Amino acid sequence: MQTAKSQITRRKLLDAARKEFARHGIAGARVDRIAAASSVNKQRLYANFTNKEGLFSAVISDAYEDLTRQVPVPDTLEAARRYVGDIFDYHAKDRTLAHLIAWEGLYYGGQDFPDREARAAYYRDKCGTLNEALGRIGLTETAHLVLTLIAIATWPYVAEQQRALLAPEGEGSVSLRETLMRQGRAVVEATVAQAAQPQQSRPTAVESA
Missing domain, CATH: 1.10.10.60 (Homeodomain-like)
Structure with a gap:
């Protein structure tokens, strides 16, 4: 103790x-x-x-705990629609977690890293909850949705040079946050709508290309 x-x-x-x-x-x-x-x-x-x-390992686990307290993985459809904006706002206030994620990926790649199973169990639990909230679209689809939403919200703070070049502050009437929020909502709606289609009527990869 x-x-x-x-x-x-x-x-x-x-x-x-x-x-x-x-x-x-x-x-x-x-x-x-x-x-x-x-x-x-x-x-x-x-x-x-x-x-x-x-x-x-302790630092990034602590950082994820802080993120989870402030921005829980969504457990309702409405929370999923807001998720990109919530994550974007978190990183706007404190960029360190986005940078830690980038460094961890560069250092460990896709190989084993400390606390991998604990983090995987966390996401399995949260994705299971969101899957239920979205009408049981499937655990794999839900996991891919969460990954996509995190990527949309976080990448501007992982690659800050790209954000500076493609979305310089003060230019235009639409903020980057508004755009990403709209794109995030569209991804959520498209994922739910796609899952609601009968299996035989869903477009194949070739048809949708």
């Missing part, structure tokens, strides 16, 4: 490490800088997290 002091120490390390990893990635992050920024010595860091990879 952690003491209040140890919880404070862990929080300081997680907060400092989140900024360091978001800026430099796993390979480029430096334990010395994290220790200095948190005012916690390296021995305590290693005692809490074993190594740098263990610290990154």
